[in-house]
Amino acid sequence: MVVTAQLPAPRDEIEEAGAAGAGSRGTGLWLRPFVVTLAVACYGMTHPLLGRDELVTWDMVNRGTGEILATLGNVDAVHGAYYLLMHLWVGIFGDSVISLRIPTVFSAAGAAAMVSLIGNRLFGYRAGISAGILFALVPAVSRYGQEARSYALVVFAVALATFLLLRVLDEPRRPGRWAAYALALAGVGLLHLIALSVVLAHVWPLVSAARRDRSLWWKTALALSAVAGCVAPVVLLGRSQVGRQLYWVPEPDAWALPSMLGEVFASGLCAGALVALALLARSPRRSALLLCGTWALVPPVLVWIASHGQVSYFRPVYVLFTLPAWALLAGAGLAAACRSRGAAVVVLAAVAVLGLPDQRQMRQPFEHNAPVPLDYAAAADVVSQGHQPGDAVVYDRTDTWKLDSGVRYYLPRDLRMRDVFLEKSATAIDDLYAVECPAPELCLKDDERRVWLLTEGSGFPLDALGPAQSSALRSRYTVTSSRSVTGMTVSLLVRDDK
Known part of the structure; x- marks a missing residue:
């Protein structure tokens, strides 16, 4: 993976990326990864019993709206948006295991579709569709796509916000696109505050574009200010509750950061394969590599640093939203290394085989309650x-x-x-x-x-x-x-x- 601090002329890059997107081969670009992820995540989704965190979801969403809001004032405000969404869902579709988990299954599938669309715009069609399928094959996508918690929805929201950012930079004079981007980014923060660190990756294309069009400075400031205003109540409540909720998370040592990657992927072998492919990523649009590289690497480092204060935030699931970035880089690397479709299919099959033992593990009856199984x-x-x-x-x-x-x-x-x-x-x-x-x-x-x-x-x-x-x-x-x-x-x- 080549990363350089020198950004090229952004408008030329965006126009070229837009042209690549316009030449995509219909809905297959996003539909195939969507279907693959949906199939993989649906398989065995009822095998694991509900885990402790899922039981919190079940408890919360079966309360009245007023009771949920009152509870959020005391605890778990950072998950409040998810609880309210699931409260509406359960009110319509009930609280069976399938009903509780199917929204996250579709969120994972939607994230795969977004990965393909982003990859197509940044690196081209073959890289985009490869990235979407690689994302589907990561065991963590199945693990958290089958859990009634917010993490798969967070991954989707981050990928959606990044895709909408690219659309903003296609036509920065259209206020509707800025509004959609700001709304998606606010959704990211309301679902999980740590995931807002993806903004640091968005800075590269925004700053690069603002050098050509100075109006982007105030437009970006306005959009991010609106996002800050939306998430401010959650930030304030979260700060007051964090000691009570995360008191049990240990402070990470020096080895915790490099070892986190295998836990984020829920598979050391799969993580190694995607990182190896990511190192092969090449693009004439160097800001694309900066965007994905910052997205993949910076949030875990920030969480590690922040976890050496009074409270530790160091949980791999909190940076699950970096998986799309790794998939994008791996898709670009696969497209660069394999010129033929057959070779690319062989590599994808190999990645699937490497992740198979962990895919099986994800579907064991007590996996969502590991390491203390309770039947x-x-x-x-x-x-x-x-x-x-x-x-x-x-x-x-x-x-x-x-x-x-x-x-x-x-x-x-x-x-x-x-x-x-x-x-x-x-x-x-x-x-x-x-x-x-x-x-x-x-x-x-x-x-x-x-x-x-x-x-x-x-x-x-x-x-x-x-x-x-x-x-x-x-x-x-x-x-x-x-x-x-x-x-x-x-x-x-x-x-x-x-």
Whole structure:
């Protein structure tokens, strides 16, 4: 990959890129990568159980709009736009696993289409379509395209904003194009603030074009000011909540940055293949290489640097939006190295084979809960088969994140049990965490003869609870049966009639 700080005359480059786009071969340019990504991401999409973060999505989107907004004032404001969008979606299509995940599947497919369109404008048709298909083959695209979280939508929004930037520079005198670009960029920030760092890559073509047309200085300033105004409330709320939400993320060491790439791709082999192809990228339009190179490299470095303060932001999924840039460079490298269609197909097939083991891994039942697998569905099945009217339930909330939501999701919707030690639900207090009864002994009821106990791990079930809850249950109930499922134990406690 050749990167130089010297920018050529931008208007000539943009006109040439526009001509390449006008000569594209119909809808096949974007439709083929779209369909390939859709097929790959749809395959096995229901195999993994809902993960902890997906259960947060399910919890949030099933609240009322007012309740969601109230909760965002306390926690998770940075994901608020996604929750509100999914709230509308679930209100229409329900909250099945497919319904929760299909928006991200289409987001991943849409991102692949955008990658092809961008690649065509920057590097030509063969590079564009190759980039779109390479993007589809990255295991992380399937992993996060099958997760009910915002990350695939963020990738699409970043790719869309970049494509709209190129359209702005095609005809910078059209205000509608500036408005579309600013709107897309605001969407990026509302979905994930860190992804706004893509603006640093957009600076190259904007500054380069402004040297020819000075009106672009104030137009760019106006567009970015509008974006800043839109995302400012999220920035302020996010800053006040970040310590609570990311306290658990460790500060990265020196090795974390280079090793992050394999995690972003969800495949070390696939990452190596695309980086090798990216190093072969060539273009007479050097600003195209600067745009993609900055997009790929700068955001992870900034996140690494920022993570050495009071809070660490160093999670590979936060820079997933750099994948399109790597795919674009790899597509350009593939087009430069393989002059024939047959050779290019062989390379694409090789990349697919390299990613196959990780593609399989992405579809394992507990992949979305790795590295601590919890079989919510099996636990719910045990309870639903043995349930009797009047049964109550106790969930292990000691050190377990969303065990209660996971089991409730897979229980039949008409099977309702009193949560014995629950004082206030998370919804009732506009939060993600419930409040439990401070005096467990007083929360027991004499008319509840049977209590289901769901705990993490495989030890004696009552030992998994806090001392007060464990003592209260021991004083009145006896464990009559326990069944282990992956990562959990389901026990039935029956009241002593002595």
